[in-house]
Amino acid sequence: MTCDLSGGWGLRLDLFSVCLLWTAALLRARPAIRHPHQRALWLAVVAVAVAMTLHLEPVCDWLTTLTGSARWITVTKNQAGVVSAGAVLHFTVHTTGRRRTGTVLLGVVAVMAVLLVLAALGRGPEQAHGPRFTLARDPGTAYWLLLIALHGVACAACVRVCWVYGRCSNNRSLNLGLGLFGWGTAFAGLFWLAHLVLLAADSSPGPALCLLLSAHAVLRAAALLVPTALELRRALAHARTVWRIWPLWQDLVDAVPHVALGESPSRLLAILQPHVSWRLIAYRKSIEIRDAILTLGHYADPAISDSARAHVARCGVPPERAGIHVSACVLRRARAARLSGADPYPAADASAISQDTGDLAAETAYLRLLAEAYLSPCAREFDAAGATAPTAAGELR
DSSP, rough: OOOGGGGGHHHHHEEEHHHHHHHHHHHHHHHHHHHHHHHHHHHHHHHHHHHHHSSSSHHHHHHHHHSSSHHHHHHHHHHHHHHHHHHHHHHHHHTTTOHHHHHHHHHHHHHHHHHHHHTTOSSSOOOOTOOOTTTTOOTTOOOHHHHHHHHHHHHHHHHHHHHHHHHHHHOOOHHHHHHHHHHHHHHHHHHHHHHHHHHHHTTTOOOHHHHHHHHHHHHHEEEEHHHHHHHHHHHHHHHHHHHHHHHHHHHHHHHSSGGGOOOOHHHHHHSSSSSSOOOHHHHHHHHHHHHHHHHHHGOOTTHHHHHHHHHHHHTTTTTTHHHHHHHHHHHHHHHHHHHOOOOOOTTTOOGOOOOOOOOOHHHHHHHHHHHEEEEEEEEHHHHHHHHHOOOOOBBOO
């Protein structure tokens, strides 16, 4: 089957699909080896990648020149497709809890053997890109009917399982993965159904089948990449957290250096060349900021909270953000007091600098807001006003 889209778009679409399949297969190879429940889907994608690579016209032409047999290239491509269908069937029966792995394996091996026998007897495909189908005179009718039947059964069962289980799970990533894989399998089913129609109508495959095949490949690859995409999204979220809380961390560690758990690179290097994961960096910075706040809480003037609230109100900060801006203002004054060498206040109100007491996600979200408030013009103005105000001893802070 050739893909005769205008302007060479057929080949570009095929190349894009193949590259995406191999990318997904390589990225998910290690997790698939470690987790048995992922192996079937991974094997299905790998087998599809092999089949579609052999389906590429330049690859097929090169192998034909190398081996001198275009017919057996197509047989090999179809065998890879059978492996993919078998992996899909294994995923289907495993998901439904029937655990009939041996039966599926035996059935797939039997189909592969029969197809090889038919091909050896001259009743297989005669062209590298697919024959002109006809039930009346094509000697490979049995070959194609068996191949189409296997793919049809595998696709129908997989679509049903993805539809049922993709709607009842509370795991959104699982639902997304099953949905994408189900739609990809549905396009594969339409691809083979179209082959059956063409077989009966004595017609040749056209560009529409290329689109179905490419859509099926892209969706299956996307389904396999869902966990990787979610991991990348979480990693980038941690990187953003590190970047946003870094100025706050730097200011507090300058005032309370003993809270630092070790030397840290620059802000840019922490993002571009992290020595550990961004998640661990964000966790470490959160701990150090929390420890610094606990220390600086003893340097917070008991009377400073009221003036901070009045200043925040004058700045026009929305009520829902007023509390965190007050904490930022008090924190700036406490830091300035510590840096000036002032003694801790015996009656210091450590609770004047509020802290979130939730889980790590809630704490990092709070610290991002605190860092934003700490760097805001409102907090800077309050800090500057405190720097020029005389202390009780008549000295300047």
